[in-house]
Amino acid sequence: MAHNFETWSPERTVEIITALADLEGPLLPILHEIQETFGCVPPAAVPIIAGALNLSRAEVHGVVSFYHDFRETPAEGRSIKLCRAEACQARGVETLVKAVDGKVAFEPVYCLGLCASGPSALIDGRPVARLTAERLIALAGA
């Protein structure tokens, strides 16, 4: 998948915020535009957005982390859907998530039908079972 994302800069972030700040409920449109521009919502953008909209950093961060569409690092063309349903949780997916936090961007999914051999993921549509943090990082190219 080819991406033409811009390199993040505070100046460009301010431009995007300024263009959308007058909307009613500007936070989500701003976050979407930032992600479309840079491929993610970098943590460094959060205090700038918070300052411009008179929100706390925690409020902005809360919205970024609440919506699974937003990511803090670019996807690098890999689609990673990591199963966080019960059987994979029992097989240690949350420990794996903690180990890759900030290194690998993924979307949660809830059961891929590979429960007996979890933790499981779909990587670019390909099922992968018995994941470890090291393997996930390698597969993600992180």
Ligand code: FES
């Ligand atoms: S619970 Fe993860 S694949 Fe079913």
